Amino acid sequence: MTVDFYGNFILENIGIINKICRAYTDTEQDYEDYFQEVCVQLWRSHSFFEEKAAGFTGWLSTFA
Template identity: 80%
Template sequence: MTIDFYNRFIRENTGIINKICRAYTDTDEDYEDYFQEVCLQLWRSHSFFEDKSAVATWVYRVALNVCLTHFKKAKKRVETGSLKEIDMLRTETDATEAEQFEQLYKAIKKLKEIDRAIIILYLEDKSYKEIAEILGIKTNHVGVKVNRIKNTLKQLIHG
């Protein structure tokens, strides 16, 4: 791994990789595995990056693909009944910002894979056009999905 590769693809995009890996894992151990796998896949495929899109867009795509692939494999091994109860997401009026952030991520983890990807990109302040480009869907579909996802998250968090 060269320092140029590390700076351009990993260091400058660590926040992106962190958020995506966090949304698809429940434990620190899984998070570290996903993060390493994303970095490895970026290294393996960086020679195919053609500068037709922003580096961050490409990193999002790679990270999402890696995390979705691993998440689907892990999901097959775990029974769906092992998910935590929705009641754990209920907020108290005096919840701290950190607690609210944690509740949001717990709720995001309960979403469908594509919905997770959309909301993570949305929370990263990506435009609907950028989200559509990264995920390969239509821009107007992104807007509809974002509104539905917001409503679902409100339901999960507030009951």
């Protein structure tokens, strides 16, 4: 994961990423695993992101 991607996408949207990950997990370990997996999947597909009305958070919700 590049520093630019982490700073520009992950850190700026950490609240929604946390909310999504917490909603789908019951334990702290599951949350940590899911959070990591979501971040990796976002990184892998960020080149497909197209800024539209919903922006990054709308695109992010497709990974949950």
